[in-house]
Amino acid sequence: MRSSLERFAKRLEPIGCFKVSSTGRTKATRPDEVTALILDRQDRKERRVSSAIARVEMRDDPSQHARETIPDDVKLLVWQRDGGKCVQCGSQANLEYDHVIPVAKGGSNTARNIQLLCESCNRTKGANFV
Numbered sequence: 800m801r802s803s804l805e806r807f808a809k810r811l812e813p814i815g816c817f818k819v820s821s822t823g824r825t826k827a828t829r830p831d832e833v834t835a836l837i838l839d840r841q842d843r844k845e846r847r848v849s850s851a852i853a854r855v856e857m858r859d860d861p862s863q864h865a866r867e868t869i870p871d872d873v874k875l876l877v878w879q880r881d882g883g884k885c886v887q888c889g890s891q892a893n894l895e896y897d898h899v900i901p902v903a904k905g906g907s908n909t910a911r912n913i914q915l916l917c918e919s920c921n922r923t924k925g926a927n928f929v
């Protein structure tokens with residue numbers, strides 16, 4: 800039990816969780832403290848990784864990324880506001896979330912900038928949008 804904890808401690812030493820003294824005794828810390836340090840470290844690492852991934856995706860294709868990430872609550876709000884139908888022709892078929900101002904032109908993923916359009920109205924709009 801103690802020796803496995805020591806091996807564990809030695810593995811953690813290089814990442815700065817705590818020191819193993821020359822006598823082989825761990826100087827740190829109760830197991831719950833160690834666990835907290837480890838979890839905290841993992842949390843930070845995961846946050847770094849996921850924000851790095853987000854940044855890379857944004858850099859690769861900002862419009863594509865933003866387009867894919869209309870928040871669910873915004874979608875729900877827009878759906879309810881527009882009554883679950885195309886705001887132009889009232890069709891309830893092939894509905895799409897449409898950015899009033901395209902993301903590529905600086906439009907945001909807020910309910911104010913998103914409307915429900917059926918596929919054909921959306922295509923027509925896309926062709927005419929200047």
Ligand SMILES: [Zn+2]
Nearest residue numbers: 885888917920
């Ligand atoms: Zn329509």
